[in-house]
Amino acid sequence: MLIQHILGLSGLVAACLFIFGLKRMSSPVTALSGIVVAGIGMVVAVAASFLVVFDLPADVAPNRVVNVMLAIVALCVGGGWAFLRGRKVGMTAMPQMVALYNGMGGGAAAAVAAVELSARAEPTALGLATTAAGALIGAISLTGSVIAWAKLDGKIQNPWRFAGQRVVNGALFLATVLLGIALVVSFDSPHFALLAILFFAGALAFGVMMTLPIGGADMPVVISLYNAFTGLAVGLEGFALQNPALMIAGMVVGSAGTLLTLLMAKAMNRSLANVLFSNFGDGAVQGGAEAHGEMKSADAGDAAVAMRYATSVIIIPGYGLAVAQAQQKLYEFVKLLQAAGVSVKFAIHPVAGRMPGHMNVLLAEAGVPYDIIFDMEDINTEFPATDVALVIGANDVVNPAARTDTSSPIYGMPILDADKAHQVYVVKRGQGKGYSGVENLLFFEDNCSMVYGDAQAVLTQMVQAVKDLAA
Numbered sequence: 001m002l003i004q005h006i007l008g009l010s011g012l013v014a015a016c017l018f019i020f021g022l023k024r025m026s027s028p029v030t031a032l033s034g035i036v037v038a039g040i041g042m043v044v045a046v047a048a049s050f051l052v053v054f055d056l057p058a059d060v061a062p063n064r065v066v067n068v069m070l071a072i073v074a075l076c077v078g079g080g081w082a083f084l085r086g087r088k089v090g091m092t093a094m095p096q097m098v099a100l101y102n103g104m105g106g107g108a109a110a111a112v113a114a115v116e117l118s119a120r121a122e123p124t125a126l127g128l129a130t131t132a133a134g135a136l137i138g139a140i141s142l143t144g145s146v147i148a149w150a151k152l153d154g155k156i157q158n159p160w161r162f163a164g165q166r167v168v169n170g171a172l173f174l175a176t177v178l179l180g181i182a183l184v185v186s187f188d189s190p191h192f193a194l195l196a197i198l199f200f201a202g203a204l205a206f207g208v209m210m211t212l213p214i215g216g217a218d219m220p221v222v223i224s225l226y227n228a229f230t231g232l233a234v235g236l237e238g239f240a241l242q243n244p245a246l247m248i249a250g251m252v253v254g255s256a257g258t259l260l261t262l263l264m265a266k267a268m269n270r271s272l273a274n275v276l277f278s279n280f281g282d283g284a285v286q287g288g289a290e291a292h293g294e295m296k297s298a299d300a301g302d303a304a305v306a307m308r309y310a311t312s313v314i315i316i317p318g319y320g321l322a323v324a325q326a327q328q329k330l331y332e333f334v335k336l337l338q339a340a341g342v343s344v345k346f347a348i349h350p351v352a353g354r355m356p357g358h359m360n361v362l363l364a365e366a367g368v369p370y371d372i373i374f375d376m377e378d379i380n381t382e383f384p385a386t387d388v389a390l391v392i393g394a395n396d397v398v399n400p401a402a403r404t405d406t407s408s409p410i411y412g413m414p415i416l417d418a419d420k421a422h423q424v425y426v427v428k429r430g431q432g433k434g435y436s437g438v439e440n441l442l443f444f445e446d447n448c449s450m451v452y453g454d455a456q457a458v459l460t461q462m463v464q465a466v467k468d469l470a471a
Contacts, residue, residue: 008244010048015248017041022252028360028370045245046075090325094361095354096152099223102230103145109138109233110200116240117183117196127240128187132180134236136203141229143207148222151211152354160212169209176202221264224356225272228257260356267350267376269402269412298449303390303425304333304462308469310387312343314379316416317359318352320393320429324455327366330392333459334368336466345382346373347416349397380417389421391442392455393428399440410438424448427458 021038024030050068082101089097113135117128150156179199186192214222235250265272307313315334321327334344346368352359363373383389391398398418401408418424419442426443428450442448451458 007048007051010044011244011248014041014045014048014245017044018245018249018252022256028364028373031364041245041249045249048245049243093153095219095223095358096149098355099145099149099152099219099226102223102227103142103149105230106138106141106145106226106233109230109237110135110142110203111138112237112241113138114196114200116237125184128184130236131240132183132199134233134240135200136176136180137229137236138233139200139203140207140210141226141233143204144211144222144229145207145226147208147211148219148226151214152219156212159215165209165213169206172202172206172209176206220351220353220355220358221261221268221272224257224261224264228254228261231255231257264351264356267414269410269414295443296449298425298451300451300453300458300461301465303449303451304465305469306423306425307337307342307388307390307462308340308466310342312345312382312386313337313388313390314345314347314383314386314418314421316347316349316352316389316391316394316398316418317362318392318394318397319354319358320427321455322353322358322362323393324457326392326455326459327362327368329456329459329463331363331366331368333463333466336463340466344372345379347376347379347418348373349376349394349416352394352397376414376416383417383420386421387423389418389424391418391424391426391428392459395428395440396438398442399438400445401438401441405441408438418442419445419448422447425451427451427453427455429454 017037018041021034021036021041024034024037026034050071085097113131116131117135147156176199179195179202182195183192183199186195189195211222231250231253233250235247235254238244238246238248238250261272315330317327317330321330337344346363348359350356353362360373364370394416396402396410396413396415398416399408399410400415400419402410402413402415405411424442424445424447426448430452443450
């Protein structure tokens, strides 16, 4: 009885820590402490789960010791590998790491469901249905996240599509759901094991088929969606196991992931169905008006001098900054401008980068103060009064075609109004199009100049140019 009380109390404590930690993660200022608090909650929940072995009947407990030892070994191996990989991962590889780890959560939920189904106890119909639903969602999240990781890591270069793919995917999903229903209504059937194998195979296959046709530009939304799937799967398995900590953690993660997914889709002015079932984001989008005029190039040193003598500068970071690993050099440049009396701010678009919050994490790693980092809706009105807008490695999120060209695939997507600044400098490696495959009309504007080159090299030149002025 005492152990049951301890388990119940630990679940409540863990749940409170999860919720409090998530609340602190909502702000960059407190995000790190929020992660630590939520991590402590997870440690409490995991440690308490080992107490179950002491509450088992004597004839059952010895058989569970083997499972406890396996669990300890798995925790040590998984925790050690994650710790080492987490310390070594580069900022450009952070999105794929998040996708992979998220998939592992879904896979764990599916594995728990498989164990519960194979136990062949005396479950209720509701318990069976909940377990099967968690298994379905967790398995889809596992393989879908793995494909998302492969796309982000360059293992899969292009979306994979074929004629009638939506029909095939729909039929596969329907067949998998029917197999899940068969599991619930035919629990005592001698063919239960075969049904379970086909059910899990169908769920895993659907996760692959669902993600393969989605273009790379939509990966931030996809990662967020699978995060919600993982949370939902964990919550369902928590209900099946009657584990309050799992239920609450799953519901919190699932609801937060769902809200973030919807917000990101809204930031792209697209529905979630359009993200999942359209051909947007494959780098071969057709449509959009032709750009008129020509791109003008500028020297990195001249651009730096212009910003040094400006009154205000807004910097718009994009994935190119992460690829060049130039965030530290960028902040060095910012500090030089601030020392000269220039007002410097950062503008962040919700879908900049390859995962939710990618640019915020990038700037935080460089030590950029949070009070000069602004979301799109908070800073867009300041561009018309800004002397210089510096765009580094961003493309679609500053494309004026989203406001003016009704034939453009990105029409209606909220963008950062960089083109309204008095002068715009764009740091870019070449003249290629953005991830959406749409020509950026900003690059042809009279007030825009292109500074070609790798962001690390360009910013190094800019830093030196400003330092030379003070010499």
